[in-house]
Structure formats: structure tokens, C-alpha cells
Amino acid sequence: MTFTHTFAGNSLDRADTMRRDEAQIQAATDHHASLYLPLRKLNVLVNPAPSKSSATDSALQLCWLSQHQVAAANISVTPVLLGTRQDTAHFAIDVSELDDPTTALGLAEDCHFEDCRSAAMMLSADQSGIVAQSRSQIDWHRRHQFCSVCGKRTGSQKGGHVRRCPNCKSEHFPRTDPVAIMLIADGDRCLLGQSAGRLARTGMYSALAGFIDQGESIEEAVRREVGEEAGVQVADVRYHSSQPWPFPSSLMIGCHGRATSTEICMDKTEMADVRWFSRAEVDTALKGRNGDLKLPGPIAIAHHLIASWVAGDIEFA
Numbered sequence: 086m087t088f089t090h091t092f093a094g095n096s097l098d099r100a101d102t103m104r105r106d107e108a109q110i111q112a113a114t115d116h117h118a119s120l121y122l123p124l125r126k127l128n129v130l131v132n133p134a135p136s137k138s139s140a141t142d143s144a145l146q147l148c149w150l151s152q153h154q155v156a157a158a159n160i161s162v163t164p165v166l167l168g169t170r171q172d173t174a175h176f177a178i179d180v181s182e183l184d185d186p187t188t189a190l191g192l193a194e195d196c197h198f199e200d201c202r203s204a205a206m207m208l209s210a211d212q213s214g215i216v217a218q219s220r221s222q223i224d225w226h227r228r229h230q231f232c233s234v235c236g237k238r239t240g241s242q243k244g245g246h247v248r249r250c251p252n253c254k255s256e257h258f259p260r261t262d263p264v265a266i267m268l269i270a271d272g273d274r275c276l277l278g279q280s281a282g283r284l285a286r287t288g289m290y291s292a293l294a295g296f297i298d299q300g301e302s303i304e305e306a307v308r309r310e311v312g313e314e315a316g317v318q319v320a321d322v323r324y325h326s327s328q329p330w331p332f333p334s335s336l337m338i339g340c341h342g343r344a345t346s347t348e349i350c351m352d353k354t355e356m357a358d359v360r361w362f363s364r365a366e367v368d369t370a371l372k373g374r375n376g377d378l379k380l381p382g383p384i385a386i387a388h389h390l391i392a393s394w395v396a397g398d399i400e401f402a
């Protein structure tokens with residue numbers, strides 16, 4: 086089964102050939118037809134979609150600016166080349182330095198900067214994918230201004246897909262951090278947890294998750310995280326789907342796993358609660374009819390891992 090998660094589905098051509106040619110990038114940057122997506126303090130510019138009856142049924146759309154609007158604002162930051170669509174270059178640009186972006190960029194009245202997570206819930210999948218690429222790229226440039234080898238200031242090259250150090254010549258590439266997220270089942274029960282931070286505050290239960298270590302496979306990370314957080318042993322691990330999560334640059338790798346032990350021994354530092362829930366309890370909660378069990382919404386891959394298990398789509402031999 087194929088899923089297009091929120092933050093996936095970006096349909097721009099990532100224009101690898103153009104990225105390698107600085108002259109082409111400069112020509113596209115200055116071209117009157119090029120389009121720019123501004124982000125301010127990592128919030129993205131949106132406006133209402135023309136009609137809710139459109140094919141995507143999205144309430145918002147991305148608000149692209151013309152090359153003329155961006156050039157007039159005299160922004161010092163190098164834009165990031167996202168890609169092309171029908172030969173039109175699309176860039177993301179960090180406009181945080183502008184005190185009054187509405188005036189400086191000549192924004193229309195119905196445009197506003199929206200938190201990327203909230204915006205993604207109201208955009209088409211394609212546009213949420215563009216938001217993921219833009220937010221992760223801009224955030225990476227903000228955090229990697231200096232060379233991690235020699236400490237000198239680095240410069241953006243290849244349309245923002247590398248930062249190069251003029252002193253030691255090191256090249257630094259945008260990073261993606263893999264996270265394993267897994268729904269573990271024991272027959273007709275599944276293991277859900279509440280992390281000690283955000284989930285405990287919201288009262289929500291979700292699939293367990295954790296960053297994959299260096300030198301560790303996805304399957305090993307699933308088994309280790311479940312062992313650490315819940316004390317439960319896992320045998321079979323099956324890949325389900327993945328989701329870019331641009332806060333700041335994770336790739337959620339969704340898996341199902343079969344438990345071979347059931348006694349829970351929770352990590353009390355990381356977790357506020359870990360429990361087994363029956364398929365019936367989870368099914369009722371997914372339908373919004375169980376007030377006691379709150380689960381993540383469809384924006385999160387966890388929702389789809391849970392829903393596909395409840396639907397009986399996941400079988401272990």
C-alpha cells in the first residue's frame with residue numbers, strides 16, 4: 086500500500102543539473118518569471134485557497150512572490166533553489182531580516198505568515214512537501230553559518246544544497262536525521278506510549294519513536310528503542326512508509342513490529358506512560374468516540390501506522 090503523508094508529495098523537479106551550474110542558478114535567480122516562497126522566522130507565507138470545492142479541498146495555498154517583489158526588498162540572504170516546474174525556477178527565501186515584510190515585499194492583504202505545522206494541515210500534500218523542503222533548508226542554513234572543521238564563515242553554493250568553506254575547502258551538506266517510529270503488536274493489542282514532554286502535556290498516546298544511532302540498522306533501532314522505552318522484546322520488524330518531518334529535518338521511518346515479550350518495564354525518564362491497548366479501544370479512539378484515549382491526527386505518520394494495524398493490514402508470518 087502506498088501512502089502520501091503530509092510533508093511528502095512535493096512535485097517540483099529538484100533540478101539537479103541546474104544545481105551544479107552556478108551561472109544557470111544566477112540566471113534563474115534574476116529571471117522575471119522565477120517564483121519565491123518567503124519564510125519569516127520559519128513561518129511560511131500563505132493565503133486562502135480560491136475555492137474549498139477545488140480538487141484538493143485545501144483551505145490555504147502557498148503565497149509565491151515574483152522576482153520583482155523579492156529584488157525590491159534587497160534581502161541579504163541567498164535564496165535556496167527548491168526546483169523547477171514547467172521551466173519556472175522556484176526558490177525559498179528567508180525574509181526574517183525584514184522588520185516590515187508586508188511593506189518591503191508589497192504583500193497582498195490576504196497573505197500572512199503561518200507556522201509550518203498548522204499550515205501543512207490546510208495545504209495540499211504537494212504544497213506541504215514544498216513547505217518541508219523549504220523549512221528544513223532554511224533552518225539548516227541558519228544553523229550552519231560556520232565551518233565545523235576550522236570555524237570560518239561558510240558560503241551557500243549549488244542553490245543552497247551545499248555550504249563551502251573558503252578557508253579549508255570543506256563542503257557541508259544539508260542533513261536529514263532518521264527517526265524510527267514503530268507500532269508494536271502482540272496479537273490483538275498494540276503498544277502505545279506517552280513521552281514525558283509534549284505528549285504528556287496533551288494527554289495523547291502514540292507509537293514509540295527514537296533517533297536511529299550511527300552504525301545501526303532501522304530494525305536494530307526499532308528493537309533497541311522499544312526495549313529501552315518499554316522493556317518489551319520485538320522480533321519481526323516490517324517497514325510501512327516514511328514521512329519527512331521538517332522540525333528541523335527528520336525523516337520518520339514507520340515500521341510495525343511483533344512483540345515476543347509483553348511485560349512492560351518503562352523508562353521513567355523519557356516516558357510518562359506506556360501501555361497495551363486493545364484493537365477495539367484503539368479503533369474507537371481513531372473514530373473519535375473514546376474520550377479517554379487521544380491519538381495523533383492524520384498529519385502524523387503514527388496515525389497511519391495505528392490505522393493500518395487496526396484495519397488488519399499488517400500480518401506477520
Ligand SMILES: [Zn+2]
Binds near residue numbers: 233236237250255
Ligand atoms: Zn573550514
